[in-house]
Amino acid sequence: xxxxxxxxxxxxxxxxxxxxxxxxxxxxxxxxxxxxxxxxxxxxxxxxxxxxxxxxxxxxxxxxxxxxxxxxxxxxxxxxxxxxxxxxxxxxxxxxxxxxxxxxxxxxxxxxxxxxxxxxxxxxxxxxxxxxxxxxxxxxxxxxxxxxxxxxxxxxxxxxxxxxxxxxxxxxxxxxxxxxxxxxxxxxxxxxxxxxxxxxxxx
Amino acid sequence: xxxxxxxxxxxxxxxxxxxxxxxxxxxxxxxxxxxxxxxxxxxxxxxxxxxxxxxxxxxxxxxxxxxxxxxxxxxxxxxxxxxxxxxxxxxxxxxxxxxxxxxxxxxxxxxxxxxxxxxxxxxxxxxxxxxxxxxxxxxxxxxxxxxxxxxxxxxxxxxxxxxxxxxxxxxxxxxxxxxxxxxxxxxxxxxxxxxxxxxxxxx
Amino acid sequence: xxxxxxxxxxxxxxxxxxxxxxxxxxxxxxxxxxxxxxxxxxxxxxxxxxxxxxxxxxxxxxxxxxxxxxxxxxxxxxxxxxxxxxxxxxxxxxxxxxxxxxxxxxxxxxxxxxxxxxxxxxxxxxxxxxxxxxxxxxxxxxxxxxxxxxxxxxxxxxxxxxxxxxxxxxxxxxxxxxxxxxxxxxxxxxxxxxxxxxxxxxx
Amino acid sequence: xxxxxxxxxxxxxxxxxxxxxxxxxxxxxxxxxxxxxxxxxxxxxxxxxxxxxxxxxxxxxxxxxxxxxxxxxxxxxxxxxxxxxxxxxxxxxxxxxxxxxxxxxxxxxxxxxxxxxxxxxxxxxxxxxxxxxxxxxxxxxxxxxxxxxxxxxxxxxxxxxxxxxxxxxxxxxxxxxxxxxxxxxxxxxxxxxxxxxxxxxxx
DNA sequence: CATGAATGAGATTTCATTCAT
DNA sequence: CATGAATGAAATCTCATTCAT
Numbered sequence: 001x002x003x004x005x006x007x008x009x010x011x012x013x014x015x016x017x018x019x020x021x022x023x024x025x026x027x028x029x030x031x032x033x034x035x036x037x038x039x040x041x042x043x044x045x046x047x048x049x050x051x052x053x054x055x056x057x058x059x060x061x062x063x064x065x066x067x068x069x070x071x072x073x074x075x076x077x078x079x080x081x082x083x084x085x086x087x088x089x090x091x092x093x094x095x096x097x098x099x100x101x102x103x104x105x106x107x108x109x110x111x112x113x114x115x116x117x118x119x120x121x122x123x124x125x126x127x128x129x130x131x132x133x134x135x136x137x138x139x140x141x142x143x144x145x146x147x148x149x150x151x152x153x154x155x156x157x158x159x160x161x162x163x164x165x166x167x168x169x170x171x172x173x174x175x176x177x178x179x180x181x182x183x184x185x186x187x188x189x190x191x192x193x194x195x196x197x198x199x200x201x202x203x
Numbered sequence: 204x205x206x207x208x209x210x211x212x213x214x215x216x217x218x219x220x221x222x223x224x225x226x227x228x229x230x231x232x233x234x235x236x237x238x239x240x241x242x243x244x245x246x247x248x249x250x251x252x253x254x255x256x257x258x259x260x261x262x263x264x265x266x267x268x269x270x271x272x273x274x275x276x277x278x279x280x281x282x283x284x285x286x287x288x289x290x291x292x293x294x295x296x297x298x299x300x301x302x303x304x305x306x307x308x309x310x311x312x313x314x315x316x317x318x319x320x321x322x323x324x325x326x327x328x329x330x331x332x333x334x335x336x337x338x339x340x341x342x343x344x345x346x347x348x349x350x351x352x353x354x355x356x357x358x359x360x361x362x363x364x365x366x367x368x369x370x371x372x373x374x375x376x377x378x379x380x381x382x383x384x385x386x387x388x389x390x391x392x393x394x395x396x397x398x399x400x401x402x403x404x405x406x
Numbered sequence: 407x408x409x410x411x412x413x414x415x416x417x418x419x420x421x422x423x424x425x426x427x428x429x430x431x432x433x434x435x436x437x438x439x440x441x442x443x444x445x446x447x448x449x450x451x452x453x454x455x456x457x458x459x460x461x462x463x464x465x466x467x468x469x470x471x472x473x474x475x476x477x478x479x480x481x482x483x484x485x486x487x488x489x490x491x492x493x494x495x496x497x498x499x500x501x502x503x504x505x506x507x508x509x510x511x512x513x514x515x516x517x518x519x520x521x522x523x524x525x526x527x528x529x530x531x532x533x534x535x536x537x538x539x540x541x542x543x544x545x546x547x548x549x550x551x552x553x554x555x556x557x558x559x560x561x562x563x564x565x566x567x568x569x570x571x572x573x574x575x576x577x578x579x580x581x582x583x584x585x586x587x588x589x590x591x592x593x594x595x596x597x598x599x600x601x602x603x604x605x606x607x608x609x
Numbered sequence: 610x611x612x613x614x615x616x617x618x619x620x621x622x623x624x625x626x627x628x629x630x631x632x633x634x635x636x637x638x639x640x641x642x643x644x645x646x647x648x649x650x651x652x653x654x655x656x657x658x659x660x661x662x663x664x665x666x667x668x669x670x671x672x673x674x675x676x677x678x679x680x681x682x683x684x685x686x687x688x689x690x691x692x693x694x695x696x697x698x699x700x701x702x703x704x705x706x707x708x709x710x711x712x713x714x715x716x717x718x719x720x721x722x723x724x725x726x727x728x729x730x731x732x733x734x735x736x737x738x739x740x741x742x743x744x745x746x747x748x749x750x751x752x753x754x755x756x757x758x759x760x761x762x763x764x765x766x767x768x769x770x771x772x773x774x775x776x777x778x779x780x781x782x783x784x785x786x787x788x789x790x791x792x793x794x795x796x797x798x799x800x801x802x803x804x805x806x807x808x809x810x811x812x
Numbered sequence: 813c814a815t816g817a818a819t820g821a822g823a824t825t826t827c828a829t830t831c832a833t
Numbered sequence: 834c835a836t837g838a839a840t841g842a843a844a845t846c847t848c849a850t851t852c853a854t
Contacts, residue, residue, distance in 0.1 A: 163395030174373035192366030569801030598772030
């Protein structure tokens with residue numbers, strides 16, 4: 001699905017692709033641990049077990065590694081997109097989404113990575129676009145659930161599905177950041193969050 | 204109250220204090236324009252019209268300038284704290300708060316600064332604590348309005364005031380970030396936001 | 407005696423002189439603890455409890471503080487000069503000198519200071535000259551004892567008093583340095599040293 | 610023996626090793642001319658004809674260059690170790706050693722370097738250890754000659770070979786320093802020195 | 813594809829000293 | 834005599850990137 005027209009990968013191509021991933025993953029860990037700007041290209045190469053020069057055979061530069069990571073983030077959204085695409089009561093789907101997305105952001109590293117990318121997104125247009133694109137996709141999926149909820153009479157009719165979808169997602173993100181910073185559990189945050197969202201949607 | 208016992212500042216001390224502010228403000232602008240890590244100490248000094256060496260007479264290092272800025276951010280919250288402390292209908296106060304806080308965050312530079320500080324807050328404990336302290340103060344003020352709203356029967360009784368206060372503020376922050384990144388107006392975001400919050404609080 | 411023609415010091419002059427000493431002593435401790443080059447003028451001022459600017463009212467610069475310290479070192483030699491000037495058996499005087507001079511250099515700080523000054527003496531002529539002058543004075547005194555020893559038939563006649571004096575003093579210095587570096591006691595070193603010197607002088 | 614199992618050096622590795630030496634030698638000259646602390650890393654790089662950044666590909670820092678130089682100093686002792694290991698009359702060997710070691714220290718640059726290293730040795734443990742190790746090796750070799758001299762009845766039986774070895778070497782070092790500082794010839798110093806040592810060892 | 817030496821600009825911070833107050 | 838802000842050069846070291854091998 002990702003590349004319907006590509007020729008089959010040779011053994012060498014596969015090895016190369018694996019190297020890319022190794023580097024990308026090493027960078028990911030570095031960025032999470034020390035931040036994008038505090039991470040040097042040398043750190044990434046060392047962590048990936050790759051020579052400094054070779055890293056540049058796989059990526060044009062440090063920035064591009066982050067771009068790849070931001071793009072990779074999109075794939076992380078797949079489970080949530082799937083979940084939101086399922087049929088069934090909007091209320092139920094929403095509840096499950098809240099739970100699982102909050103659960104995803106219960107891992108500090110994912111929150112940190114999000115902040116790191118957000119921070120770069122402001123000044124680097126390509127990162128910004130990727131970030132927005134990822135968001136829009138998730139928002140669209142959630143908005144469609146919202147819409148069904150409205151149509152089914154589960155949610156209030158005055159709700160703007162897309163606005164609400166944005167707000168719900170942002171709410172989880174922002175409170176996940178609070179949880180990380182204040183070192184409180186996401187579980188305890190989630191309770192209040194669900195109450196808040198449920199109330200906002202109800203008829 | 205802040206310094207009831209301090210001796211009167213000499214002309215020279217005042218000049219020194221002014222220099223500090225000059226440097227701090229120059230740094231503020233640099234950080235907003237180019238980001239904390241992309242800003243060099245030289246840039247700050249140049250912008251402040253101060254020699255590089257002299258900057259270090261006023262601040263121990265670059266990090267400490269950011270700390271001072273983060274502390275300064277607290278003062279920016281005063282108008283909102285005042286507003287929230289006013290008597291009157293909780294609904295009305297809340298509405299005004301949403302409007303004015305959103306208006307504050309309609310200026311991209313304030314959003315960017317918030318992100319920049321948030322990003323540093325993760326790895327620098329002192330910044331983190333300042334950030335949390337600022338937040339808690341605002342949250343407490345908003346929570347007290349919430350509580351009054353509940354007591355007055357304007358808001359639903361099942362609401363947890365503090366949880367809700369956190370969430371409302373995070374909601375504004377996060378959607379202000381979206382507004383900046385997607386280059387949409389905060390005004391348009393605010394409409395949906397108010398609707399969402401109002402609904403979440405209603406009986 | 408040091409300054410027969412000077413007018414009596416006013417109270418103020420005395421206070422000033424005391425300040426100078428305070429600074430000089432603070433510098434001394436800094437140089438011993440951290441080395442001349444690793445010590446900043448700020449460190450000295452801080453340690454002396456004096457403002458940075460004021461230090462320059464008392465000394466033209468950092469270098470000159472070291473010069474003063476090197477000059478001060480000369481005064482430290484007075485006890486040994488006195489000892490060497492005493493009448494009595496050369497053998498006996500020499501033995502006492504070896505003991506007390508070695509005892510003086512048993513304090514690591516004095517050895518370290520000597521090294522620090524020696525090191526600067528190479529490239530700074532004024533320090534060099536002071537160092538040499540201090541040495542010559544001590545050597546002359548010791549040489550005169552040697553000479554008496556020869557005349558009295560206690561030491562061998564073939565001895566060159568001045569050469570021997572130089573060598574004896576250098577021997578103590580150098581082995582004191584070894585004691586400091588190898589962290590062995592000067593006492594244990596002294597035993598071998600006395601044996602060696604005694605043998606070298608004997609008829 | 611030093612690297613019996615090492616793989617053969619590629620042309621490139623050899624070039625790299627040469628660069629290291631170039632840098633080290635440039636540093637050596639800088640340190641001698643201007644002193645360790647007065648020498649900047651830039652000076653070394655410039656003198657070595659190497660870019661500043663590249664220097665750090667070969668050495669972790671300025672300190673480590675000095676460590677390497679101190680280690681190199683050990684190799685300079687090889688001729689003396691060889692000389693001392695030769696069979697023959699202890700008196701004769703000792704005399705030759707005194708001559709050649711004093712001759713070595715007749716070059717002011719070697720004396721200066723020794724002072725520079727000594728000075729650093731006090732506060733930098735790794736330099737200190739290297740210095741001591743170098744010394745011990747030379748002392749051990751000289752002590753063994755002394756011992757033979759005693760056994761052969763050339764030197765007095767009451768002599769402690771190791772103590773004496775230390776003292777003799779320190780004597781040369783310290784008087785070489787005097788020669789440099791007072792700008793007198795090592796040759797003239799050596800005469801008195803030999804007389805002194807000979808007398809100290811004789812039966 | 814792989815290596816790591818090479819680059820030189822740039823990073824932050826410290827230096828000894830001066831000078832207006 | 835006393836202060837500490839001001840200076841700008843210099844300190845050491847890191848940076849992302851290039852390139853010859």
